Amino acid sequence: MVGKKSGKALLREEGLERTDNNLDLTTWPQVNMINQKNYYTEFLKRDDQFLAYRSQNEEARSRMVREARDKDRALAQSSRVGEDGVTEMAEDTAAEEAVAAMGTQEAFGSKLIVIHVGSQNLRIGLGTDALPKTIPMVIARKWQENESEEDGGEPKPKRLKIDGEVPDEPEKWFGEDFASQYATMCSELRVRMRNNKRRVLPNSKELVVNYNRRTPPETISEHNDPNRIDWTELPRNPQESPDFFTGQAALRLPEQSNPRYKLFWPIRNGWFNENDYSNKNQLYHDVSRIFEEAFKTQLGITKRKDMSNYNCVFIIPDLYERTYVTTMLDILIRDLGLGKVCFQQESLAATFGAGYSISCIVDIGAQKTSVCCVDEGLCLEDSRINTKFGGADVTETFIKMMLYDHFPYADMNLKRRYDFLLAEELKIKFCTMMESDVTVQTYEFHLRAAGQDTRKYYFKTYDQPMLAPMGFFKPSIYDHSQKLDSRRKLIPRSVDLYDGSPNDPMSAAQAAVIENAAGKPATENGTIPEPPSVPQVTSTPSRQQPFSLLSRLNDIEVTPRSSVAGSPGPEGTPNPDRDTPAAGDADKPSIFFDPVLEKTKAAEERDKTLPIMPLDTAIMTSISQGARGDERKMRDFFGGIMLIGGGSKTVGLNLFLEERLRELKPGFQKEILIGPPPRDLDPQVLVWKGGSVFGKLSSSGNDSWISQKEYDYLGHRLLVNKCMFPW
Incomplete structure (x- = not known):
């Protein structure tokens, strides 16, 4: 029997015995292991460790030093020696300092640019301007054919063809669906007017149709027209023609110009116009070109090197898209070379301009309508609504109704520039929401x-001027067929940097709008009922629940409650307790849950649905989500509804909307109040005015500015620390 061997013998036999001379393998110093019990670090735990905050503090410190030096210099220069040799200080030193401070503030305002971009108009101006300059957000470029000649010259509104030809009767031009909705709205208006003791003539429509059908136009020679239009002139040599025109000059280009020009609108329905462009770089370049020309023609900034001396407040939608914001930031800093940029939401800027602390802002623009509740300087996230209809839809529907009733100018085509300007003029002049104006009237x-x-x-007109803006409360009368065309064709959805899931902001109110547009009815208070809870997936087959976008959003975007069950495995791995088929269920496939995939599917479903909801229901939904059951706050929101935007200038719209809201909320009869902006401010420029007020706040108390240096270092990641709203 072999005895037990010692440890040294084993090491010697196995060749594991150490034979070196105990020298270190390297002279590099060895770092001891961290004691986890006493481990502590201050990395990224103080504000001065962030570049955004550190640079701001450095600027504030340098500004204080510069002001102190200027003050000492002013004091030294203000002391003077009198004739008797006695040194005396000037008595008006305090006044001089006040004047100097005022001059500094004035200089800061003169170097401030405020930009508010819309789908149809661009409002731009300096901080010292009382009102902004308004120019069309359009650019005309050399093209093979103009916009009215494309698609075989098909007009807008589109006329339906029967057997390849447009019928002679205007009643058949726009289809049976439009005809039935138009007739329904006419009958509902007659009933409403009878209930309000308004006189309704039975043959009013016949009078309008017969007059319009048999009234020929008068011809006036151009030299006898005192209000003739000065069209944009082109050089006789087509080779010398400019490559592009912007603003009003683009809309005044003759249709049959040589060479041809085509109009491009970079912003449509509140987002980038991907339908008319084949290259996103060209789209961004057009936006940059429009801004640059506005700086030159409207603000007098002609030299590129001077742009770094200007700061810019850029107004963005309340329910924005991240790609839109980051692209605009890149255009303003990289392409145009502005010194500093900050972003402000539309509704919050409107409260700055009006001086309100709590309000429900209803912004009716040209192609989108937004509703948002603002409380104490913040846009309530769940109350934000963005619907895709506005004043341009009113214009098109008004023209369709007039053509339906034998409008004497039957060749109206909104793709032609002069017809587009004429239609806008007719809408502004004649559209109304006052029932007293619904009579047979003659215009020219x-x-x-x-x-x-x-x-x-x-x-002649009868009820068409009122029925067209009434589409705000019945948006199905509007044409939404092309508003989602080419969506996401050029510009992809913004996704999270780490897991790739969509990260565009979403609100509970907007989810309710999408559910309503998808065909799910709203409750009496304007909100979408909560969907039934989806049962847990088990081995026992259960009845499949119908698809609900709101339930999917609630399940995904809200942090779930703690569960007594064990933690799940890694993503994409089967759960043995849940996914293992039971006896008799061998043919059932295993079920996997991927939260990123679920978020992507929910975002794709959102993109397939155009957010449309009646205006009164949208306001109710926004206030319900903003108040969150607080009756006092709900009364404050109902009492502070403010209509802004170009579409809000329709005569009588606020009174009509008040009546509709009181019908939906009979318990708030006294609280519901809709008023125009205070101090007789134009509702179209109120948002711009609020941006100007915000931009002229003390720079030491405004940490929203993004400088060129910071953007070069960190890019759009700065927005997390620089935006006043959650990014």
């Missing part, structure tokens, strides 16, 4: 086209 207008004599038309 002048049609002015380049190279043609002026034509003077006479026509």
Whole structure:
């Protein structure tokens, strides 16, 4: 029997015995292990460790030093020696300092640019301007054919063809669906007027149709027209023609110009216009070009090197897209070279301009309508609503209704520039929401086209001027067929940097709008009922629940409660307790849950649905989500509803909307109040005015500015620390 061997013998036999001379393998110093019990670090735990905050403090410190030096210099220069040799200080030193401070503030305002971009108009101006300059957000570029000649010259509104030809009867031009909705709205208006003791003539429609059908236009020679239009002139040599025109000059280009020009609108329905562009770089370049030309023509900034001396407040939608914000930031700093940029939401800027602390802002723009509740300087996240209809839909529907009733200018085509301007003029002049104006009235207008004599038309209207803006409360009358065309064709959805899930902001109110647009009815208070809870997936087959976008959003975007069950395994791995098939269920496939995939599916479903909801229901939904059951706050929101935007200038809209809201909320009859902006401010420029007020706040108390240096270092990641709203 072999005895037990010692440890040294084993090491010697196995070749594991150490034979070196105990020298270190390297002279590099060895770091001891961290004691986890006493481990502590201050990395990224103080504000001065962030570049955004550190640079701001450095600027404030340098500004204080500069002001102190200027003050000492002023004091030294203000002391003077009198004739008797006695040194005396000037008595007006305090006044001089006040004047110097005022001059500094004035200089800061003169170097401030405020930009508010809309789908149809761009409002831009300096901080010292009382009102902004308004120019069309359009650019005309050399093209093979203009916009009215594309698609075979198909007009807008589109006329339906029967057997390849447009019928002679205007009643058949727009289809049976439009005809039935138009007739329904006419009958509902008659019933409403009878209930309100308004006189309704039975043959009003026939009077309008017969008059419009048999009234020919008058021809006025161009030299006898005192209000003739100065069209944009082009050089005789087509090779010398500019490559592009922007703003009003683009809309005044003759249709049959040589060379041809086509209009491009970079912003449509509140987001980038991906339908008319084939390259996103060209889209961004057009936006940059429009801004640059506005700086030159409207603000007098002609030199590129001077742009770094200007700061810019850029107004963005309440329910924004991240790609839109980051792209605009890149255009303003990289392409245009502005010194500093900060972003402000539309509704919050409106409260700055009006001086309100709590309000429900209803912004009716050209192609989108937004509703948002603002409380104490913050846009309530769950109350934000962005619907895709506005004043442009009113214009198109008004023209369709007039053409349906034998409008004397039957060749109206909104793709033609002069017809588009004429339609906007007719809408502004004649559309109303006052029932007292619903009578048979005779009007006139002048049609002015380049190279043609002026034509003077006479026509009659009855209920068309009121039914067109009533589409705000029945948006199905509007044409939404092309608003989602080419969506996400050029610009992808913004995704999270780490897991790749969509991260565009979403609100509970907007989810309710999408559910309503998808065909799910709203409750009496304007909100979407909560969907039934989906049962847990088990081995026992259960009845499949119908798809609900709101339930999916609630399940995904809200932090779930703690569970007594064990922690799940890694993503994409089967759960043995849940996914293992039971006896008799061998044919059932295993179920996997991927939260990133679920978020992506929910975002894709959102993109397939155009957010549309009646205006009164949208306001109710926004206030319900903003108040969150607090009756006092709900009364404050109902009492502070403010209509802004170009669409809000329709006569009588606020009174009509008040009546509709009181019908939906009979318990708030006294609280519901809708008013125009205070101090007789134009509702179209109120948002711009609020941006100007915000930009002229003390720079030491405003940490929202993004400088060129910071953007070069960190890019759009700075927005997390620089935005006043959650990014």
